[in-house]
Amino acid sequence: MKQTLVGKKVAILVTDGFEQSELEKPREALEQAGAKTDIVSPNPGTVRGWDEDDFGETVQVDVPLKDAVAEGYDALLLPGGVMNPDKLRMIPEAVQFVCHFFAAGKPVAAICHGPQLLIEADVVRGRRMTSYPSIKTDLHNAGADWVDEAVVTHEGLVTSRRPDDIPEFNKKMIEEFGEGYHAGQKESIEGTSNRAS
16 A cells, blocks of 8 residues: 555544444554554543444553644544444534544544534534434434445545445545545534534
């Protein structure tokens, strides 16, 4: 893989219950492309993944959310898992962290249930997106144009449905992260009743 992300720093925001493959495989792809990645979490020490039907391995937290400076990152990755985004969306600091990337026009990639956090951040209105099918109605109600495709890219926002989509997700994520600033990201947060303040 080409080192297209050398010099880029990517935050991976998770808590307990993230889908293990949706963190590990995209993180590996990002690092192979030259990016530096940080696991950012409200949990101190470690977070525990969910591996299909049971808890999986633990992952070391690189930066506690309370110490994370969103301005120091070029892009954001949001893995899924049923529990992970549901917990994060209840933490105002996590929602504010996400909002920063949209307000700054930085690329974001979210897979499976990860877009639930984007709903809470109020940044999906008017965006073409996909997700795990069970949150299709949630995204639609929040103003997104939901489609059933393996990967969808819209102005710096990359979304996919499930672990089977990871190869296509990784390819588009690296492409968008490499491009950097996207005006459409910033526009998605302007004029909404977002929770960035």
